[in-house]
Amino acid sequence: MASRHNLIETLDSINKSTFDGDENSRAAATIAAKKLFQRLEAPWERMYEEVLVQPMRMMAVKIASDVKLWACLDSMPQTCAQLAQKTGTDKGFLQRILRVLVAMTYVEETDLDAYVETELSKTLKEPEGLSRGLDVYCMASLKQIEHGPEFFRRTGYKISEDMSQAACKWVMGMPEYEGGIWEMMDEIGWTPKFNSFLSGMRTSQPSWAPLWPVKEKLLDGWDGKSVLLVDVGGGKGRDLSNLAATIDETHPGARLVLQDRPSVLEEAKASGMHRQIETMPHDFFQPNPVHGARAYFEHAVVHDWPDKEARQILMQMKSGMLPGYGKILLMETIMPARAKNVDSKLACIDMQMGMNFCALERTEEQWKALLESVGLRYVGHQPVYGNTCMIEAELP
Ligand SMILES: C[S@@+](CC[C@H](N)C(=O)[O-])C[C@H]1O[C@@H](n2cnc3c(N)ncnc32)[C@H](O)[C@@H]1O
Structure with a gap:
């Protein structure tokens, strides 16, 4: 009995700081914890959770956002009556919503009828981002x-x-x-x-540049004159900013090109750009205007497209490459071949890709076949964080 008690105490004591900044171990622990939860639940608890509890959670979070509860919370405890007055809600109603939100760790109750913000609610206070x-x-x-x-x-x-x-x-x-x-x-x-x-999510995710061998794979062999990296469909430029932050002292002259649709680049410029990043409107179904870059990179772009369109995008990335010098870098997830190794988040994102874009999350075999179908040689892949990998290809 004592050992069971100790086990529960140990589980209760685990939090982000347990992993001391080791992002991969923290992410692996979240997957293990979800699996633990599923092993422990009885079938009726599971059904209850999935069809009744989860939709209500989503509704509670949406209502809290609509009435701007996140902005009303702070580190000083407030009563439900105070929060109801600030949010223009009925106190009895808000109390019931708060119970859901406290159980979900969106709000913390420090004492009876004393509510404070949490890491989650502070994040949602920001009007932009997550x-x-x-x-x-x-x-x-x-x-x-x-x-x-x-x-x-x-x-x-x-x-x-x-x-x-x-x-x-x-x-x-x-x-x-x-x-x-x-x-x-x-x-x-x-x-x-x-x-x-997306940029809120990217800001919360670890930077790829320190987690991937930038020096060995990108800088060694760079001629010092050509564009170092072109980010195709790069959104608001978070990945390029990450790279710039890693190399700006050692390689202040390296050119980094951000390509996307014009409206997205306008948004990117309005949010501010690192001085080494050049914006270049570009439709990735057209030949890439940058010739002879060291690398043509994309992150979470090809997974948005079915094979026919994915091949066209890769062909256009390839069109600017110099043999023996340029490389293609795809920062994408690799779907494990066996269903038992697939995290439920990745399986659900794959369904989202299917429903939204007729696209898919690809296995290693599917990535290799896709690259070879456009005349590229699959060099291999390296893990970056979680299921995200850097897939490397070159001209044969
Ligand atoms: C899933 S987002 C990925 C953005 C960024 N790479 C990231 O991971 O944060 C896909 C990006 O592709 C861009 N995109 C869609 N169609 C495009 C096209 N035809 N030409 C260029 N960019 C396009 C979108 O505007 C969007 O920024």
């Missing part, structure tokens, strides 16, 4: 739950590789929309929210 995900994904997720099963029933339970047939168009009530998802996001006003969410 909080924007709530604007975009709460609505999209609800529509997916409501309309996804009907969509797949109608299509014979398959995911088409034809992007005009993407589930998201039907789910979002725009089945006749002729453009792609990125244009559809522009049309419904989601692009700035999505970009803000």
Whole structure:
């Protein structure tokens, strides 16, 4: 009995600081903890959690955002009545919502009827960044739950590789929309929210540059004159900023080029750019205007596209490469071949890719086949953090 008690105490004592900044171990522990949870739950608890508890959690978080609860909380304890007055909600109602939020660690109750902010609520206080995900994904997720099963029933339970047939168009009530998802996001006003969410996520993720051998793989062999790295579909430039921060003292003259759609680059410039980063509007279905760069890099771009379009993007990245000098770097997740090794987050992102873009998260074998199909040689891959890897390819 004593050892069981000790075990629970040990589990309760684990937190982020246990991993002392080791991001990979922290991420691996979150996966192990979820698996532990699943091993311990009875089937009825599991069903309860999935169909009843999770949707209510999402609703509570959305309501808290709508009434700007995060901005009202601070490190000084406040009563429910004070928070109800600030948020314009009924005290009895807010108390019930607060119970859900305290259980979810969005709010901490330090004493009876004394509520303070937490790391999560402080993050959501920022109007830009992760909080924007709530604007975009709460609505999209609800529509997916409501309309996804009907969509797949109608299509014979398959995911088409034809992007005009993407589930998201039907789910979002725009089945006749002729453009792609990125244009559809522009049309419904989601692009700035999505970009803000993505850059918030990237800011919270570890920088790739210190976790990957930049010196051996990129700088050694660079001629010192050509563009060092082109980030294709680089969004607001977080990955290039990470690289710049790592090399700006040793290589202050290295040119880093950020390519994306013009509207995204305008947003990127408005948020400020490292002096070594040049912005260059570019449609990645057209030949890359930068010739002879040391590396053509992309992060989470190819996973947005089915094989036909992915091949076109890679062909255009390849068009600027010099044999024996340039390389292609894809920072992407690699789907483990066995389902038992796949984290539920990655499995669900793969379904999102399928529903939104008719795309997929690829296994190593699929990445290799994709690269070889456009005449590139797959050199190999190295883990960066979590499931994210750097896949390297070159001209044969
Ligand atoms: C999932 S985001 C990844 C952004 C960035 N690489 C990151 O990981 O933070 C995909 C990016 O592709 C860009 N994109 C979509 N279609 C494009 C096109 N035809 N040409 C260039 N960029 C495009 C989007 O604007 C978006 O910034």
